[in-house]
Amino acid sequence: MNKFTRREVLAIGTTAFATVATVALSSSPFALAEAKKTPKSLLESFTGGKQVNEGKITLEMPEIAENGNTVPLSFKVESPMTKDDYVKRVIIISEGNPRPDVATFNFSPLSGEAAASSRMRLAKTQNIIAVAELSDGTFHMTKTEVKVTIGGCGG
Amino acid sequence: MANTKPRIKAPKSAKQGEIITIKTLISHVMETGLRKDKKTGELIPRQIINKFTAKFDGAEVFSVNLDAAISANPYFQFTMKAEKSGEFEFIWQDDNGETYSKKSPLTVS
Amino acid sequence: MNFSAFNGRLATLYTTCAILISAGIVSLVSAPLFDHAKADDNLPADITTIKVKPSTADSPFKDLYSGWYFRAKETQNLQKDDFENPGFLWVEKGQELWSKVDGKAGKSCASCHQDAQKTMKGVGAQMPKWDEKAKRPLTLEQRINTCRQENMQADEWKWESDPMLSMTTFIRLQSRGMPVNIQSDGPMEAWVEKGKKLYYTRVGQLDLSCANCHENNYGKYIRADHLSQGHSNGFPTYRLKWQKLGSLHRRFKGCMTNIRATAYKRGSDEFVALEIYLAHRGKGLQVESPSVRN
Structure with a gap:
């Protein structure tokens, strides 16, 4: 994906501001390193700055999550999954959690399909991004918004 | 973690070339490292399963690098193309250095 | 704004919320319940229905709905298959504990009760149950601890401890699909009455009883949650x-x-009475333990 929507620009702006604020307040080098990680920087370190195309990968998550602690997630990448043409890795990135890292799934031609399911935590309503790295060195992404509701009965 | 228990659901037999589905679950709190102890106000150190690996006859089929955003009691569903008979090995690595593993045979006809 | 003025406003806000909630003016928004025909296709493992007619004369409900009915599809799906259901991690631990020797008497549960699948079938559906020796009803947790102390000479398990939850869940699972069927007459009658009284008593700063939410407003939203019948x-x-x-x-x-x-504390007489009353008014609903809720 090459363009950012207005919402993303706003999100990145806020994250950048928070980063500056955290760095300014903290003297610990550990906190400094942690604070630097953003959805954007995580994506860049995954792709090595290469172009990312839309499509080829689908991500299935509920539109509204009843509880942010356990939100089902499934993805699938179109691929023949042969020795010469397969999906190497899929990274899941959160735009709204305290840390953007969710998980990286590593596939092999033995996998048969480049598909997996898991369950994740969402701190609030946000976009979840899935990016696949193919054996030919190309990257493909998709994203989906999940609304997280605040339960009535926290007990 | 004393009480960590893996569960797996993998077929015991398959036809050659068949794509089989495997499900795994392990009991683990997946402590994020972001929560504070309510009494002391101190951060509770992160303790998660940070890596899951599925091997078949020693070769890695599928693996996951996990971060703290994976839910407690991590669940994975994935596939493998059944080529030959052999043995699955599933391995979970904990932040505390422990590993948990479980094996399961597969007969391919 | 100075601090005391802020506190004052906060207090006013709380009071306003409390008044509005108790009057049922805000927060409880009517929402259509799920399509029942569709829900039936998706029933949890071993369960044939999540809706039954009440069997008690004083029931306030036309139909009893299991809490499952009020949950989102994704939450329901977690309960549909026993492998997907994380509650089964505890069931497996319970199964192991069943035949694990513990205590000075050198016994396990299996030493006396043999195969839980046979001997414990239906037991969980009848708890809490009157205990003639203790002259009071015992919950499943209390019954397990009585066994552990008297017969196994082992230490009690804490109410919310992992082994206790594993064992209660494992035992309740042996009654899955069977209707809740506790004794509510004879010596149990006084406990049902005590529980009923607690159920309808308004308590706390918000001045609410169980009935205000779970009887008068089930199926409606409280913030973003569907209230169940409890x-x-x-x-x-x-x-x-x-x-x-x-x-x-x-x-x-x-x-x-x-x-x-x-x-109240876990295991207190108040909570035991409330548990008895809930089981009494929910008679006929199928045991779903371990269920998955939000």
Whole structure:
């Protein structure tokens, strides 16, 4: 994906501001390193700055999550999954959690399909991004918004 | 973690070339490292399963690098193309250095 | 704004909320319930229905709905298949503990009760049950601890401990699909009455009783949650909020804290009575333990 929507620009702006604020307040080098990680920087370190195309990968998550602690997630990448043409890795990135890292799934031609399911935590309503790295060195992404509701009965 | 228990659901037999589905679950709190102890106000150190690996006859089929955003009691569903008979090995690595593993045979006809 | 003025405003806000909630003016928004025909295609493992006619004369409900009915599809799906259901991690532990020798008498549960699949079938559906020796009703937790102390000479398990939750869930599972059927006459009658009184008593700063939410407003939204009818057939339950399995008494405590009341203790006579009353009014609903709720 090459363009950012207005919402993303706003999100990145806020994250950048928070980063500056955290760095300014903290003297610990550990906190400094942690604070630097953003959805954007995580994506860049995954792709090595290469172009990312839309499509080829689908991500299935509920539109509204009843509880942010356990939100089902499934993805699938179109691929023949042969020795010469397969999906190497899929990274899941959160735009709204305290840390953007969710998980990286590593596939092999033995996998048969480049598909997996898991369950994740969402701190609030946000976009979840899935990016696949193919054996030919190309990257493909998709994203989906999940609304997280605040339960009535926290007990 | 004393009480960590893996569960797996993998077929015991398959036809050659068949794509089989495997499900795994392990009991683990997946402590994020972001929560504070309510009494002391101190951060509770992160303790998660940070890596899951599925091997078949020693070769890695599928693996996951996990971060703290994976839910407690991590669940994975994935596939493998059944080529030959052999043995699955599933391995979970904990932040505390422990590993948990479980094996399961597969007969391919 | 100075601090005391802020505090004052906060207090006013709380009071306003409390008045509005108790008057049913805000927060409880009517929402259509799910399509029941569709829900039936998706029933949890071993369960044939989540809707039954009440069997008690004083029931306030036309139909009894299991808490399952009020949950989102994704939460329901977690309970549909026993492998997907994280509650089964505790079931497996319970199964191991069943035949594990513990205590000075050198016994395990299996030493006396043999195969749980046969001997424990239906037991969980009848708890809490009158105990002639103790001259009081015992919950499943209390019954297990009585056995551990008297017959196994082993230490008691704490109410919300992992082994206790594992054992209660394992035993309740042996009754899955069977209707809740506790004795509510004879010596149990006084306990049902005590529980009923607690159920209808308004408590806490928000001045709410169980009935205000679970009887008068079930199916409606409280903030973003559908209120259930507050039945106990799915407990112990794997609750997404807890990210683990929990007891009915833990849920009671949570409810009471939410309405800013001082909660009773797990295993207290008050909670035992409330558990008995809930089982009594929920008779006929199928045991779903371990259920999955949000």
